Amino acid sequence: MDELSSRAAALVADHPRDARLHRIGTSRAGTPLWLLSIGHGSRHALVVAGPHANEPVGGATVLRLADRVLADPRLTEDADVTWNLLLCLDPDGSRRNEGWLAGPYTLGHYFRNFFRPGFLEQPEWLPDGADAAALPETRALLDLQDELRPFLQCSLHGVDVGGGFVELTDDLPGLAQRLAHTANRLGIPRELGAYDTLYWPTLGPAVYRVPPPRRGDLAAAITEAAVESTWFHPHRHGTVTAIVEAPMWGVAAVQDSAPPADRDAALRAVSHTLRHDTGLLEGVLARIRPQLSGAPDAARLLAPVDDYLLVCPGLADAWDPGTDAGSVRPLPPLSTAHLAALGIAGRRLVLRTAGLLHRLLRGTGHDPAGALPDLDRLIDTWCADFHEAFGARWIPVARQAEYQTRVVLSAFELALRHARVRARSGESDWGAGAAVPMHRE
Numbered sequence: 001m002d003e004l005s006s007r008a009a010a011l012v013a014d015h016p017r018d019a020r021l022h023r024i025g026t027s028r029a030g031t032p033l034w035l036l037s038i039g040h041g042s043r044h045a046l047v048v049a050g051p052h053a054n055e056p057v058g059g060a061t062v063l064r065l066a067d068r069v070l071a072d073p074r075l076t077e078d079a080d081v082t083w084n085l086l087l088c089l090d091p092d093g094s095r096r097n098e099g100w101l102a103g104p105y106t107l108g109h110y111f112r113n114f115f116r117p118g119f120l121e122q123p124e125w126l127p128d129g130a131d132a133a134a135l136p137e138t139r140a141l142l143d144l145q146d147e148l149r150p151f152l153q154c155s156l157h158g159v160d161v162g163g164g165f166v167e168l169t170d171d172l173p174g175l176a177q178r179l180a181h182t183a184n185r186l187g188i189p190r191e192l193g194a195y196d197t198l199y200w201p202t203l204g205p206a207v208y209r210v211p212p213p214r215r216g217d218l219a220a221a222i223t224e225a226a227v228e229s230t231w232f233h234p235h236r237h238g239t240v241t242a243i244v245e246a247p248m249w250g251v252a253a254v255q256d257s258a259p260p261a262d263r264d265a266a267l268r269a270v271s272h273t274l275r276h277d278t279g280l281l282e283g284v285l286a287r288i289r290p291q292l293s294g295a296p297d298a299a300r301l302l303a304p305v306d307d308y309l310l311v312c313p314g315l316a317d318a319w320d321p322g323t324d325a326g327s328v329r330p331l332p333p334l335s336t337a338h339l340a341a342l343g344i345a346g347r348r349l350v351l352r353t354a355g356l357l358h359r360l361l362r363g364t365g366h367d368p369a370g371a372l373p374d375l376d377r378l379i380d381t382w383c384a385d386f387h388e389a390f391g392a393r394w395i396p397v398a399r400q401a402e403y404q405t406r407v408v409l410s411a412f413e414l415a416l417r418h419a420r421v422r423a424r425s426g427e428s429d430w431g432a433g434a435a436v437p438m439h440r441e
Contacts, residue, residue, distance in 0.1 A: 001031070001091045004059045008036045008066070008087055015070055024086070025140025031091040033140050036062065038069045038083045039076030043419065045412055046150040046234075048086045048141065051124045051157065053093025054116045056101060057246050058156030060401035062087060065408060075409075079416055084148060089123050089137055105394050107249065107383040110160070111355035118303025124155065124230045141230050149237035152415040154408045155230075159247040161344050161392050163191030163254040164403060165206040166411070167243040169235055172418065175242075176204025178410040188247065188395065188403045191254045193338030195345035198331070205257075210243070240418070242411040246404040249392040253340035264321045266339045267331075271320035274346040278312040280378065281353050285309070287369040288361060295363040301356055308353045315346070344390060351382050 012019045018038055025033040047065060049058030062085040069075045069083050076083065088094055099113030119125065123137035145153070159165075164183055166175060183190045183206075190206035197208040210231060231241045260266055285305065292298045317323045319331070319342055358375045361367055386392040 001088060001094055004063070004087050005032075005034050007063055008034060011063070011066055011070075012036070018070060018076070019066070024144050025136055027090070027092045027137055028135065029092040031095075033089070033091070033137065034087045035144070036066060036085040036087060038066060038085070039081055041076060041080040041082045043079070043081045043416070044084055044148040044150040045081055045415075046084045046086070046145065046148055046153045046239075047156065047408060048089055048124075048153065049156045050086075050088030050090055050094050051155055052116060052122065053090050054097050054114055054160065055156075055158030056094065056097065057158045057248070057397065057400045057404060059088060059094075060397055061156050061246075061404040061408070064401050064405045068405065068409065075412070081416065084144070084150070086141070086144070089141060090117075093117050093121075105248075107161075107351075107386055107392065108379055110248075111351045111379055111383065112358050114352055114355040115301075115359070116304055116352065117300065119307050121300070121303065126229055126233070138230065142233055145230070145234040145237070145239070150234060150239050151419040152412055153231075153234055153239050153241040154411060155241065155243045156404060156408075157243055157245045158400070159191070159245050161247070161249045161348060161386055161390070162194075162251055162341060163189035163206070163247050164407075165191040165194050165197070165208065165245050166407060167197060167200075167208045167210050167231075167245075168203060169210050169231060169239075169241040171203050171209065172240065172242070172411060172414040174414055175410060176207040178414075179204075179206055179407060182403060182406040182410070186399055186403045186406075187250075188399070189250045189252050189255045191245070191247075191337070191341060192257050193254065193335050193341045194245075195341045198338070198342075199329070206255075210241075238419075238422070240411075240415045242408070242415075244404050244407050244411070246400045246407075247395060248400065249386070250395050251340065251344060251390045251392050253390060254337050254344070256336040256340065258336050260334065260336050260339050263334055263339070267319050267321050267334075267342070270339070270343050270346055271316040271323075273343075274312055274316040274319075274350070277346070277350040277378075277382070278309060278316070281350060281357070282309060284354075284357060284371050284374060288357070288367075288371045291364060291366070291368060292360055295360050297363075298360065301360050301363075305353055305356050305360075308349050312346075312349055315349075340390065344386075347382055347386060347390075351379065351386075354378050354382070 008021055012021045020037045022035045023032045024035045047062055049062045096115035100110045123135050192206055200211060201209040203209050354375050361372050
């Protein structure tokens with residue numbers, strides 16, 4: 001986090017006429033939320049990095065975007081656009097992932113040092129609506145959206161294992177083709193059956209339509225992404241939001257659109273594995289929970305553990321063709337890519353849980369129940385499965401950031417074109433940007 005803000009400040013020092021750094025708010029722990037603005041146009045594009053604590057690629061992407069925007073007047077002056085780059089929405093959570101950021105980039109090292117807060121502490125989500133946003137990070141983002149009224153908002157996310165894809169609140173025709181070109185050029189697999197979007201409309205290969213917000217319980221929100229979220233809040237201003245997902249470890253099978261050889265057998269295997277692995281973790285947690293009260297931030301680290309263990313049994317039932325849950329909400333037609341994504345999602349959830357428990361135990365400094373060796377064994381076995389069964393391979397950070405940068409620029413061009421068409425047709429001042437000066441702390 002410190003390096004990110006320092007590099008942004010250095011960029012502003014080198015380009016004082018075109019770049020500004022503002023503090024738009026403060027995190028729960030007192031960390032400044034920095035916004036890097038480039039250009040002086042009347043229209044605004046907003047890019048949000050670091051919405052999830054374990055997804056650091058957005059920080060590298062916003063710096064790369066800043067360099068591109070400063071070097072190309074077509075993206076600012078010629079387009080009458082100001083770029084607003086939020087360096088990190090969850091800086092406190094991001095700091096908790098610093099244990100793996102310097103490498104080595106192995107799955108075992110990543111999951112043993114993994115942190116992601118409980119769902120109610122994720123600042124992109126609005127569990128009770130905009131008027132009741134509890135987190136200062138959320139409120140800062142909502143205020144920024146209302147002030148800028150951007151024609152485009154891009155939220156930068158990272159897929160730990162899988163492929164790249166984009167979720168949109170409104171269609172941007174042509175984005176799927178540009179995404180395919182970028183992914184092919186950079187060797188990034190596209191996720192053609194993303195787990196998050198299982199029930200969502202498809203706008204094109206690896207491009208999905210986020211459904212309008214609806215109220216739901218916590219489990220539904222966790223498993224179907226944060227549709228009651230800051231993604232939709234600026235929709236009232238005509239904003240198109242693009243959630244741009246870039247993979248850290250790529251898996252080729254997530255782009256296999258062929259029909260599966262035996263759909264039901266594959267689903268039963270995934271469901272059985274998830275139930276079995278969840279049971280193992282529930283057993284470990286029951287052994288160690290009494291001693292976790294002395295761990296630093298025990299409640300905050302246990303919140304996501306409890307979230308994951310709440311969700312896993314319901315997912316196993318929803319995916320199992322032999323349960324009643326599947327008949328209540330039938331699965332859509334599934335390709336080989338969908339089945340790969342579901343297998344990865346099940347493995348990811350238990351690995352995250354095991355990693356958080358491992359981290360909690362290390363924080364106590366003692367292990368009277370002898371659970372650390374068991375957790376090490378589970379983490380090593382499940383990480384090996386990611387490599388052996390799924391062929392997961394590390395994608396260098398520079399390539400992740402370049403992929404995400406190109407996708408954002410493609411979305412920018414298409415959204416700007418759409419905004420101009422609507423302006424010419426007289427549909428109000430859609431996406432025209434802020435009408436009042438910006439005030440900052």
